[in-house]
Amino acid sequence: MVELIVNALQREKRYAILHDGVLSRLQLSPVTNSTLVGNIFYGKVVSIEKGLNAAFVDIGIGKNGYLHRDQLPSYLLSPLDESTKKEKLIHHWVREGEKIVVQVKKDGTELKGPFLTGLIEWGGQYLIYLPFARRIHLSKKITDEQTRYQLESFVRKLLKDDEGVIIRTQCANATTNEIEQELITLRTAFSNMISRLSSLKPPALLYEHDEWLTQLKNEILTGEGGTILVDEFSLYQQIKTWLKQTPKWSIYRYQGNENIFSAYQVEGQLDKLRQPKVWLPNGSFIVIEQTEAMTVIDVNTGKFTGKNSLEDTVVETNRLAAVEIARQLRLRDISGIIIVDFIDMKSDVDRNIVLTALQNEIKQDTKRVHVIGFTELGLLQLTRKKTRNSWLTETTETCPICDGRGRVISAESLAFRLERELWELKNGEYEAVIVELTPDVKQFFIGEKGGHHKQLEETLFVRIHMKEINNAYPFYRISFVGQQRDAERILLT
Helix, strand or coil: CEEEEEECCCCCEEEEEEECCEEEEEEEECCCCCCCCCCEEEEEEEEEECCCCEEEEECCCCCCEEEEHHHCHHHHCCCCCHHHHHHCCHHHCCCCCCEEEEEEEECCCCCCCCEEECCCCEECCCEEEECCCCCEEECCCCCCHHHHHHHHHHHHHHCCCCCEEEECHHHHHCCHHHHHHHHHHHHHHHHHHHHHHHHCCCCEEEECCCHHHHHHHHHHHHCCCEEEEECCHHHHHHHHHHHHHCCCEEEEECCCCCCHHHHCCCHHHHHHCCCCEEECCCCCEEEEEECCCCEEEEEECCCCCCCCCHHHHHHHHHHHHHHHHHHHHHHHCCCEEEEEECCCCCCHHHHHHHHHHHHHHHCCCCCCEEEEEECCCCCEEEEECCCCCCHHHHHEEECCCCCCCCEEECHHHHHHHHHHHHHCCCCCCCCEEEEEECHHHHHHHHCHHHHHHHHHHHHHCCEEEEEECCCCCCCEEEEEEECHHHHHHHHHC
8 A cells, every 4th residue: 555645734844755654755854954856947157177177166056056067058969070179178168257147956065055957947847948959869768669659759849959858757647748748848947937037137046946745746746556555635635636646545644643753653753763773574684884985784684594515594584675676766865876785695596586686676766766786895886866965965954962973853854843843732721831942942842933833823723932952962841831930930940
């Protein structure tokens, strides 16, 4: 049974896919530390670095973005032959001080700005419009060769000048009129955005991409179907309009006081994602260690001794680990270089069993995963495409006690958790609560000028008293729930 659980009632928007109650996919959209991927900016080139063959572009976010020569439309669309083009460095294609339209391709880090591209992608339901690409790509999920040929031939006739498109999976089920109308709509919307440039001074945000809502819609339109449970009314209504395009889902609005993720046992599974050790069904386990350079995963037999030979025990443990590793990469959104230290296997037959299990599970991943293979030391190498920071990085911060050797839940994430707990008091017989919390959690919780605190009190009909406490790391606890007169008495003592 597939369940899509959507938690959109509070500021942090989240959704989870469950298969028979087990968390399979997770997507969240923090309010403040959100991704910039997909956003389009009108920027200004502030420096040219010939050694890097790249330009640094001010897009108004504090850190200049990195724009490689190969991501420039002027380079891609040049009539020069490939060998001549590659000889010309970045300064032949863009100059310092030039105004340029760019899109964020990959989020920045604490030390680096975002990775930019001038090859804009403008997404729709059936097509992704590429105004400066002059190429056509088809979704690999469209496997019928005749369908692929017909779609490519039809779309090619619709394109103008330097245009290109990515043909999405849903396009295979669309009529030619729907495809043509969407291309016209995308082309017009992009043209309208570009027409605004004459009235703007860079840096300026041209288009803000709601990655979370886009992912949710794609999940519904391309997913296998099942049950959708939503806790927020306006999104519930919006999803119902999407469902007119697909009969695979049934939808219900959740109205319980308990947070929807807690009610469907998702919250407990999320807490486990912060732990490096992950237990497997047979008593063995894996340990996941994320570093700046790469992620290292170690496989251990743990309590599992097997019933047959040592070789069978090793293969079974490694097979289960391979499936769980692919799942953890999705859930934790781990990307970049990944090294897996499986328990030593002596034969290629055993290694192929493990690789097959891993590759079958990887098919569920929406991001590109490249399995390179085993090294001479028996370590498995793979990479996963990065577009944003991992879930651990997004929801934790450097621990002030251990000076970065470990991590604690961030003040922002705790503020969101507190908000969800307080929502569970709605429609109860309580007048007031007292929350003891550190100043950093309080700052995120109350919002700008305390506006969110006041709004939450009015919505829940509960007076929220906050008492600041000192702690070495972000922390809160609800110390009282009851009547207002009792809360006032406690606060005076």
